[in-house]
């Protein structure tokens with residue numbers, strides 16, 4: 001994986017020293033909050049409802065065991081013993097004290113981690129496929145490109161004060177696990193005439209005006225990536241609106257100007273920028289690629305795996321839901337659920353982080369990934385090691401067999417932490433998971449994605465959930481709107497609202513009615529919730545959700 | 555008829571700790587909502603806000619918010635303020651943690 005060179009290390013040390021001095025000047029009163037706030041935000045430090053929050057980037061979701069252990073250390077030493085993994089492949093600490101933050105940043109720098117550009121109107125943490133370099137159908141590891149983008153965009157003078165935040169996601173497979181169509185720029189690797197290149201998608205985004213991105217360039221040769229991105233950013237920087245924060249994202253720029261005009265401007269600028277880059281970016285990419293040489297995967301038979309699979313039903317259930325196919329037959333991709341029923345989605349304790357780090361080191365070539373679905377992945381595991389891993393995970397409450405199921409919920413922090421929230425989202429997720437665990441229906445229901453946000457900013461991706469839940473404040477009371485039919489994959493779609501919202505104590509029963517309807521409607525166990533919805537449409541689900549309304553009409 | 559004024563309190567977050575604090579009648583800050591000053595007059599509320607803002611160097615995000623009188627001092631009107639005075643609902647962290655410790659020590 002990418003290792004910092006002397007320049008990176010020096011840059012980080014200098015940034016941290018600067019921030020330490022800024023914190024001191026804030027505390028001694030020489031900086032006002034108005035002056036300090038943009039500085040702290042540039043370093044990932046927010047102020048939420050009950051405390052500060054430090055957001056640490058996990059570039060393209062990749063960590064080694066030393067980094068994971070350091071995240072555990074931060075949780076223990078300066079927080080309340082846990083961290084929260086987010087949909088943007090970041091980790092958030094909910095309880096740091098202002099004076100401690102410079103020390104936290106220094107501790108992160110020791111393992112090459114940072115909080116730079118995790119906030120503000122900059123290019124944010126570049127996200128990627130959490131199965132990168134392990135998935136069977138992948139064309140190419142997307143992470144060298146993500147790293148290239150990170151290096152180019154970090155502290156880029158032209159792009160430090162964009163009209164609004166800017167989010168880029170990259171995937172190296174045609175199957176989209178990085179929600180590329182809901183990003184300001186999504187890069188999806190495609191193959192043409194035997195050459196790999198990127199489909200460039202622009203203007204996707206969630207928030208108050210959710211949009212699925214549009215194709216800006218069907219095929220961009222890989223080596224043109226940076227000049228092309230530079231051109232897009234520069235066109236956005238000039239054309240994007242700065243008069244209204246809600247109209248400032250590139251999705252609105254694309255909508256107001258039309259994709260064709262944007263394309264023409266970008267292509268024009270691209271020619272200039274490519275000449276300026278003069279190939280330096282290609283050399284850098286080649287250098288970066290050397291850090292991503294795949295691990296030498298071991299051989300050996302898979303007897304222990306097959307034996308455990310046959311004899312241990314608990315292991316089998318876990319293997320059936322939490323494993324994905326690896327490009328090498330005798331290996332598997334392990335998703336560790338940090339969504340135990342009733343627990344906070346995405347939260348891991350320091351102890352759990354350490355166990356995951358140990359497992360990565362012992363069995364998984366020292367690699368871990370964080371998924372946008374708020375789980376942790378061991379991307380390369382020889383199948384014979386799976387029973388041992390499962391046993392260790394069980395000991396620390398990490399063996400929940402629910403990946404892709406109804407309790408594998410994305411939830412934003414909501415009103416429990418976030419200063420912008422209009423309602424809670426975490427307890428809604430906890431209650432749904434607990435309820436369906438009681439009903440013992442989860443495996444019968446099969447693949448289903450519920451995504452919950454605590455306000456229209458949509459950090460919990462509710463628009464692209466099969467079932468989306470949006471928490472609002474209706475006259476001083478929490479109220480939850482439901483959307484159906486959202487899709488976060490390569491067939492991305494924004495969900496449709498079902499109708500009036502539900503009170504806090506009505507939302508779980510409402511979801512239950514939806515599920516009952518689905519179980520009635522589906523053609524068989526093979527038809528997933530989203531497939532049934534696509535086949536039968538909204539009406540039967542509406543009828544299940546609002547039985548009273550139907551009675552009134554009748 | 556003008557709309558009746560909803561009583562207010564002044565609240566903010568502490569610069570160093572980041573936690574929720576309330577402006578008291580004596581012009582100090584308390585971590586306990588019950589000790590906040592309940593301001594019942596609109597003009598007075600604006601004046602008190604200006605006074606509170608003199609502490610802007612050690613206190614962050616000062617604002618007025620609705621509150622009502624309760625048996626033990628002011629109480630929140632909106633659920634957001636109820637969470638701020640309690641802590642998150644998924645863990646007993648925040649102010650409720652301090653309260654738990656206090657009861658445990660009795």
Ligand code: HEM
Pocket residue numbers: 046048053085086087088092164167182204205206207208209249411412413418419420457458459460461
């Ligand atoms: C301090 C807490 C947070 C604040 C203040 C915050 C703020 C925002 C705002 C204002 C937007 C809307 C941007 C727009 O429409 O232009 C947004 C979107 C988003 N945030 Fe957050 N957020 C917070 C926490 C999180 C967390 C915990 C996650 C991950 C779980 C997250 C991930 C996202 C995502 C995925 C979007 C939607 C994608 C898009 O930008 O269009 N945010 N956030």
Ligand code: SF4
Pocket residue numbers: 412413414415418419420421422453454455456457458459460
């Ligand atoms: S969706 Fe709203 S409530 Fe949830 S984290 Fe984002 S800004 Fe906060």
